[in-house]
Amino acid sequence: MTAAQGESGDQEVLAQVSRRWQALDPVLPDPSFPIAAGGERFTAGPPGAPTAVAGCGHWIGEAGTLELCWGTAQRFGLTARVAGPDVGGALDELLSAWHDHLTAQDGLDLDDPDTSVNLSWPSRDVAGVRALVRHGLQPMAVVAVRTGRAALGEGGDLPPGVRIRRAAPADLEAVIGLEHEVVRYDANFGQVIDRPWTTDALRQEAAPALAADEPWVWLAERDGRPVGVLHAQRPADAGWIAGLTARAPVAYNLLTGVSPTERGGGIGAALTARFHTEAAAAGVAVTLLHHTVTNPRSVPFWSQQGYRPLWTIWEISPASTLR
Secondary structure, eight states, X not given: OOHHHHHHHHHHHHHHHHHHHHHHOTTSOOOOOOOOTTOOEEEESSTTSOSEEEEEEEEEOOTTOGGGGSSOSEEEEEEEEEOSSSHHHHXXXXXXXXXXXXXXXXXXXXXXXXXXXXXXXXXXXXXXXXXXXXXXXEEEEEEEEEOSOOOTTTTOOOOTTEEEEEOXXXXXXXXXXXXXXXXXXXXXXXXXXXXXXXXXXXHHHHHHHHHSSSOSEEEEEETTEEEEEEEEEOGGGOHHHHTTOSSSSEEEEEEEEEOGGGTTSSHHHHHHHHHHHHHHHTTOOEEEEEEESSOTTHHHHHHHTTOEEEEEEEEESSGGGOO
């Protein structure tokens, strides 16, 4: 197959995927994606008439950064677009080719516990789930979406003795202390990692946010004591994730946390309602956030705030455990 034929075949697959995705979930974006220069390309289906196309990439993080608190230091990712008619069979073929490609690479320590393989798959595209499980991947997290509809309990009264206010630069240590509590708790569920530099990395993220005019960071206080935080990004700062949905503009909830002794008392819901009110006033059409699927608090809480899974992040670590 020539490069031109491959590109033409990709476009035909993507057109079919677009129709499938719109039928499954109209909030999904256009499925077009670039395969990075030098990255391996895989196809499935008859020669010259592929039904699926994928590209893989290798990401290495930099020590000291917050990104390394959200996953392993080395990540091998697959971007897969599967048309049909046999979605599961085509995805299985892509995953097998990816596995063979990774294991054939020289100089990669796939047994390193700080490595992982991952694939983001539309949450409502259940036709691919059995193939993902068969290759050892596990649903570790979701990108959840809220399109602005009213949420259960949203806008209710604050718990007695609690107030919510916009955070300021003087609140930096309180903000990062509460955010670090979230990292420590989420580290129990296998994807988030509490690194030695977590506090410093959170400080580097929070300090410029708090220095901005009217920062999108809110603190909940009980009798003047910080007990909860919500840190979000305006559309101007959320461009890195905006491509995961067809709706715009997009705001992103970076992190929400409540002190362990205060969980379950309505503070998280009140913080989220304040964020939603501000986002609506700014003309935001859709809000996104990540949460782990194994956290027993996250799934019911975010559902009650009007969020539902848009993308599921399938992952396994170390990378050598991909089948």
